[in-house]
Amino acid sequence: xxxxxxxxxxAGWITPLGDDLDKVWQRxxxxxxxxRPVEHFDASTFATNFASQVSDFKLSxxxxxxxxxxxxxxxxxxxxxxxxxxxxxSAGFGPAQAQAGGPRxxxxxDPNRFGVYLGSGEGRMDLGNFIRSNYAGWNDETRLIDFxxxxxxxxxxxxxxxxxxxEPAMCIAHVAAELGCRxxxxxxxxxxAASTQAVGEAYELIxxxxxxxxxxxxxxxxxxxxxxxxxxRLTAMSTRNDEPATAxxxxxxxxDGFVMGEGAGMVILESLEHxxxxxxxxxxxxxxxxSSADAYRITDIHPEGAGAAAAMRRALEQAGIxxxxxxxxxxxxxxxxxxxxxxxxxxxKTETAGVKKVFGDAAPSVPFSSVKxxxxxxxxxxxxxxxxxxxxxxxxxxxxxxxxxxNPDPDCDLDHVPNEPRDCTDAGGVDVCxxxxxxFGGQNNTICVRRFAG
Amino acid sequence: MRPRCVITxxxxxxxxxxxxxxxxxxLCAGTSGIxxxxxxxxxxxxxxxxxxxxxxxxxxxxRNYVPKHYRKATKVxxxxxELAVIAASLxxxxxxxxxxxxxxxxxxxxxxxxxxxxxxxxxxxxxxDELTSxxxxxxxxxxxxxxxxxxxxxxxxxxxxxxxxxxxNMLACHVTIIHGCEGPSNxxxxxxxxxxxxxxxxxxxxxxxxxxVCFSGGIENKVNPMGMARMTKVGRFVxxxxxxxxxxxxxxxxxxxxxxxxPGEGGGIMMIEEKxxxxxxxxxxxxxxxxxGSAQSQAGLIGVCEHADCWGEPGCEVDEGIVSAIxxxxxxxxxxxxxxxxxxxxxxxxxxxxKSEVGALSTVFGDRLAEIPLITLTxxxxxxxxxxxxFGAAVAAKAIAEQRLPARLHAGRPDERTxxxxxxxxxxELQYVLVCTCSLSGQVSAVVxxxxx
Numbered sequence: 017x018x019x020x021x022x023x024x025x026x027a028g029w030i031t032p033l034g035d036d037l038d039k040v041w042q043r044x045x046x047x048x049x050x051x052r053p054v055e056h057f058d059a060s061t062f063a064t065n066f067a068s069q070v071s072d073f074k075l076s077x078x079x080x081x082x083x084x085x086x087x088x089x090x091x092x093x094x095x096x097x098x099x100x101x102x103x104x105x106s107a108g109f110g111p112a113q114a115q116a117g118g119p120r121x122x123x124x125x126d127p128n129r130f131g132v133y134l135g136s137g138e139g140r141m142d143l144g145n146f147i148r149s150n151y152a153g154w155n156d157e158t159r160l161i162d163f164x165x166x167x168x169x170x171x172x173x174x175x176x177x178x179x180x181x182x183e184p185a186m187c188i189a190h191v192a193a194e195l196g197c198r199x200x201x202x203x204x205x206x207x208x209a210a211s212t213q214a215v216g217e218a219y220e221l222i223x224x225x226x227x228x229x230x231x232x233x234x235x236x237x238x239x240x241x242x243x244x245x246x247x248x249r250l251t252a253m254s255t256r257n258d259e260p261a262t263a264x265x266x267x268x269x270x271x272d273g274f275v276m277g278e279g280a281g282m283v284i285l286e287s288l289e290h291x292x293x294x295x296x297x298x299x300x301x302x303x304x305x306x307s308s309a310d311a312y313r314i315t316d317i318h319p320e321g322a323g324a325a326a327a328m329r330r331a332l333e334q335a336g337i338x339x340x341x342x343x344x345x346x347x348x349x350x351x352x353x354x355x356x357x358x359x360x361x362x363x364x365k366t367e368t369a370g371v372k373k374v375f376g377d378a379a380p381s382v383p384f385s386s387v388k389x390x391x392x393x394x395x396x397x398x399x400x401x402x403x404x405x406x407x408x409x410x411x412x413x414x415x416x417x418x419x420x421x422x423n424p425d426p427d428c429d430l431d432h433v434p435n436e437p438r439d440c441t442d443a444g445g446v447d448v449c450x451x452x453x454x455x456f457g458g459q460n461n462t463i464c465v466r467r468f469a470g
Numbered sequence: 471m472r473p474r475c476v477i478t479x480x481x482x483x484x485x486x487x488x489x490x491x492x493x494x495x496x497l498c499a500g501t502s503g504i505x506x507x508x509x510x511x512x513x514x515x516x517x518x519x520x521x522x523x524x525x526x527x528x529x530x531x532x533r534n535y536v537p538k539h540y541r542k543a544t545k546v547x548x549x550x551x552e553l554a555v556i557a558a559s560l561x562x563x564x565x566x567x568x569x570x571x572x573x574x575x576x577x578x579x580x581x582x583x584x585x586x587x588x589x590x591x592x593x594x595x596x597x598x599d600e601l602t603s604x605x606x607x608x609x610x611x612x613x614x615x616x617x618x619x620x621x622x623x624x625x626x627x628x629x630x631x632x633x634x635x636x637x638x639n640m641l642a643c644h645v646t647i648i649h650g651c652e653g654p655s656n657x658x659x660x661x662x663x664x665x666x667x668x669x670x671x672x673x674x675x676x677x678x679x680x681x682x683v684c685f686s687g688g689i690e691n692k693v694n695p696m697g698m699a700r701m702t703k704v705g706r707f708v709x710x711x712x713x714x715x716x717x718x719x720x721x722x723x724x725x726x727x728x729x730x731x732x733p734g735e736g737g738g739i740m741m742i743e744e745k746x747x748x749x750x751x752x753x754x755x756x757x758x759x760x761x762x763g764s765a766q767s768q769a770g771l772i773g774v775c776e777h778a779d780c781w782g783e784p785g786c787e788v789d790e791g792i793v794s795a796i797x798x799x800x801x802x803x804x805x806x807x808x809x810x811x812x813x814x815x816x817x818x819x820x821x822x823x824x825k826s827e828v829g830a831l832s833t834v835f836g837d838r839l840a841e842i843p844l845i846t847l848t849x850x851x852x853x854x855x856x857x858x859x860x861f862g863a864a865v866a867a868k869a870i871a872e873q874r875l876p877a878r879l880h881a882g883r884p885d886e887r888t889x890x891x892x893x894x895x896x897x898x899e900l901q902y903v904l905v906c907t908c909s910l911s912g913q914v915s916a917v918v919x920x921x922x923x
Contacts, residue, residue, distance in 0.1 A: 018678075061621030128794060132766065138593055147615045149699075150602040161598050163511040163695060170695070171516075176703040183593055184638065184659040185911035192766040192912065198794055201766045201913045202667050205591070205638045205659045213656060220674055226798070241617060245625050246633025307654035307680070309587060311570075311646040314546065314634055326583060326652065330680070456634065457643035459655050 018223040023468055025296040026109075026284030027404045028102025030095040030235075031391055032068040032277055035078075035102070041408045045437040047419040049390045051260045051275055056239050064253040066260035067239045068277035068392025070095065078102070079194075082120075086190050088177050090139030093187040095280035095397070096235035100191045103231060107284040108296055121196045124294045129228040131199035133218035135210025136187035136280075137236035137396040145173040187235055199227045205396065208356070209455035210234050211281060212399030216305035216463055218285050228290040233400035235280035244276065250315075252360055264393075265420040266357035266386035267364050267428035274358040277392030281400030283407075300410050303337075303448070303464040306330025310458030317362050317454065321370025324356075327460040328374045328450060335464040337448065339375045347443060348378045350464075352415045354402050354451040355432075357386025358393055365427045367452065372430070385433035389419035399453035403463055406449035410467050413445035414438065472677045476755035476922060478748050479565025479741035481557035482864045483689070484851040485521035485734060488530055489560050494868050498895035500877035502718035502850045504732050509693055516702055518712035520693040521734035521852030523553060535559040537571055540648060546631045547644060548594045549735065553857075554641035554689040555648065557739035558589075561685060562649060565741035566753060570650025578650065579683075579751065586653035586681035587646050588672045589739060590664025590688030591638035592856040595696035604628045645685055645739075653681040662816060662907045663764070664688045665737055665860025666915035670762035672742045682747050687739035687860030692853065698733050704910070706730055706820060706853065719881035721849040723817035724824050724890050727882060731819040731848045737857020738864035745922075756867040760805070760902065761918040763798025767791020767908055791914040792830035796906055799916035805902060807834050810842060810918075812875060812898065814862035814905040817846035817890070818853070827908065828885050843898070844890040845869065849879040859907040859915060866903040866919050873900055873921075 032050040033040045051068045059065040076083040078098035109122040153166025188203045200221055206213050211234025218232035247253045254273040256263035265271040310323035332339050337349050356367055372379045387405050394401050414437050421434040440446050447467040454460045480490040485503020487493035507520045523530045532544045532552035562569050567579045608624030610616035639657040646655050654675050658667045665688025672684035708720045708730035722728045767789050831839050877895040884890040906916040
């Protein structure tokens, strides 16, 4: 429909392995992780007591004087702001021009043509006051809440700003205010697929002509008591409390669940025309986006990976890539598939099935690895952070490994780049990547990015 | 030219009715659904009444709207999800579309891969009784909550699927499973703007050929303890006694004396269908979606943030975000502001928001604003947050199809710049109707609907 091309001109992340694009990348190539016992709260008696956490984060390290107005925000909001400002700055929109308080603005972008599409999660519950209110209202005999007592406690204890900051659209409100965005906005919550979907729809908004520049990505932290509780009850997380650093084992036959992570990833998307006009540094081109729903079960993934395959196919179709084809040297046209690869029994198996469906005979020669083995699962932020790993792969020509893959699962028998990174510079580098994200509840999203070739 | 989208089915769910016909009749009759809350004891809440979705005198239940084999699953649905499931089922039926709901072997109207689903959702509140019954098992000797005990044994007292009840994407998730929607599906969470943003996303997806038809809209339940406590804290609800016999009189959009709305639940889910495909199957179309637009406002936010100055000016004279979003939608529709025949605005009944909303509408429409009927729904259905915009769009589509305006309830004297005082339902020539909402976090979305030939 539209022949507008969309490129990525900026990227920023806050991850458990750090916040510098290249340093985090180097750590990933070394197979490092920062997965340790939970520090945000005392989780010592929890069935899973470890997580992949962001260390030593201070908003003022990233925003300086501008941090103060945002200190009321949730942790997810702060990660988002830091990553967004990194992306903004790296895109060459310049340092803050306005004084603290006013929005950032840039001579290089019209605020009405600048939008934000995030897949950010909810803020953190004010658990202390929430529980105080619930305890005050609880009647032990009826085993029900007495809402007259509950209301009296809640209106005394609950704090307006803390309640408001939990709302899922507060993150985008802070980010949009900081960057002075006045164009199209949206925030989506499709669980683990959210930020890939946000980037994909932002790309489509630019293609439609609704904006010239979009900040897109996601941010999330569920490393709090009820967040961990929810996934413990679903038995979705690894319980390898005695060996957290190697707990996340995508595609390994000993895998026992994902590892909860937190952080944010943001990219600047721009129409090629706009990027060229302002002489921006083009990191890569968004070549395609595919989205589908499993429509299968709320707890299970489609066993044959049908939804996953549909999302990948659509992204490839839009990119004009035939997945069954190889180049003159017999190399598949997709150089890396960044797996959703959570490390749960079900995901890795069905995702592998999905990749086989899409690539057919070429599947075994398509590198298909999971950086969650090192980063953990950043939930709603995962997709955007992992998309940035694709940008790094294109930039460096190296494919990151699946760490902790010692005992390959016969059901996951593709090229998972086990334990060691793969340098593809001799083979011509990394030109085309797919990045997969699938959500609890069956929403599947895949983005295809490719080296910008003019 | 890009494909065009029409609304071929409406599932409206609110305190004035379940289904668009019942809803429309009630709106035209000037009925309000605001009344005493039955879901839990609100007698001591500062706003003690609300707008609940009922059927036969009881809270409406999804059990009556799902295939038999799916009834068990209603146990893991939050109220928001139940209402979405009801609305979706009504929308498909109203459009005459056969989906997987009719059975695995049913011949569906559209291939499953071309059916999308975009349902805006709110921040789903955990059911207080359910969660607290587990939390109280983790008290230490002093009666305080103990994380240690919670981790040891408390967690086990929650049902295994507890988390899945409260993920916002569960509204769309259940709808996609029931109806077999395997196309793109999204859950937009921008409070009051969610419903219209979802409609916009469905339109873009149909335009680019990724779907032929989408379940599209927004649903939220705010008649729950946490939702009410939270929104009361941030100044969204009016003080209202449990025994006030005419509670709707307290909800007075654009009136100087306004102090808030009341909590509502529900919203709307529509079938948005590619126009040619709809025509081909002989479907009736309520209206066509002529334009979509969105923008970020710096003014919509209520100033509860300690450093409110970072948001621009809450309660300022003109919400520029609303001006931008309407401008984008008009441009997308290829029309000018002069062509709008009626407006479904936010009508929050919150003084600061109303003021900047009227300021924005005046900026766009000038003096003519006083002649454009506003369809203000909050006195009738309460504030449905993520459901509000989609419900507004549903009403606008029906109004266009009927060429009629619903009645307007108003017990005060609204801003003279607007045509929003009490009015009977009347016939009206409606070529273009604008629906626009601004969220508490500043996202604004606008949709222009038009008559189909």
